[in-house]
Amino acid sequence: MLSLLFLAKKKKQTLEESVHLIQQGDKKLNNELIEAYKPFIAKTVSVVCKRYIVASDDEFSIGLIAFNEAIQKYSPERGNSLLSFAEVLIKRRVIDYIRKQAKNPTVSLELQPDIGETEPRGTLIENEISLDEYRKKTDEELRREEIFRFQAHLKEFDLSFQDLVEQAPKHADARKNAIETARLLAENQELKESLFEKKRLPIKQLEELVDVSRKTLERNRKYIIAMTLIMSGDYVYMKDYIKGVLES
Structure with a gap:
């Protein structure tokens, strides 16, 4: 633990930076982090x-x-x-x-x-x-x-549950299309990084990936962002909701 504190002080590493080193193969730091x-x-x-x-x-x-x-x-x-x-x-x-x-x-x-x-x-x-x-x-x-x-x-992302209730697609097919768009966004590293950095939907780039009009993307913008956050995060129960929508 002392070596971990010394290392953190010396290099001023954040916890996430230490994890990155561990994922690169630093087993000693891994053991020290668990101990700490x-x-x-x-x-x-x-x-x-x-x-x-x-x-x-x-x-x-x-x-x-x-x-x-x-x-x-x-x-x-x-x-x-x-x-x-x-x-x-x-x-x-x-x-x-x-x-x-x-x-x-x-x-x-x-x-x-x-x-x-x-x-x-x-x-x-x-x-x-x-x-x-x-x-x-x-x-x-x-x-x-x-x-x-x-x-x-x-x-x-300046969103709320109320936004999702009010702006979620009304029809099942529209919800499935929005979720499919979110899935493509979550799986595209470049677009996902853009979303998380700029906090807005990269509509222009998405137009090239999906068979959905710009108007539809803009109308479902908040819902698509929310679904992307769920797919990119550790939301076990929320993902069950997505699974239910796709299977309905």
């Missing part, structure tokens, strides 16, 4: 588990792995910071782990009676219901957090 952010990892895992987490807990190990995954997968173009990305990924991986444990009676100790004891069937059912309610509550919290993050992201 163990308190952050433990705190994030504790939020999901609703209890104090220590290094010996399995959930903490899941958090460490998820944080390392975030380091390797992070890109500034996602539109959020490394820690925001890591927080979402850690919570997602820990929830997946909890769900897997709950489905496996051999490792779900809370659902198993002690050897030699007989636990009433009603108690087991109550535990199952409690776990299901916990999963639903956790999903709701993550969905709410994602909405707040997306709302803040929209604000950077």
Whole structure:
């Protein structure tokens, strides 16, 4: 950790710059960064588990792995910071782990009676219901957090949820076309960088890529930008919305 602080002071690196070096193969810096952010990892895992987490807990190990995954997968173009990305990924991986444990009676100790004891069937059912309610509550919290993050992201582009409600294409085919335009934009590195830098839709360049009129692009501008942000970011629940639109 001391070497990490020294390196940061010496080169005045941002966290994102350190991650870039790690992605280029700096394993030593990778280990130092994980060590430095163990308190952050433990705190994030504790939020999901609703209890104090220590290094010996399995959930903490899941958090460490998820944080390392975030380091390797992070890109500034996602539109959020490394820690925001890591927080979402850690919570997602820990929830997946909890769900897997709950489905496996051999490792779900809370659902198993002690050897030699007989636990009433009603108690087991109550535990199952409690776990299901916990999963639903956790999903709701993550969905709410994602909405707040997306709302803040929209604000950077001078957009709001109200804008999307008022200006979203009314017809299903029009929505699908707008989403397809957003997908092409998200996959085009040059155009996506232009969008994130200038905070406006590169309509002229898009005209050359899609079979949509300039008038239609301008009319659906806000919706296309919002869909591009979702596709370029870590918005799990929002992407489900896009999937639903395309499959409808």
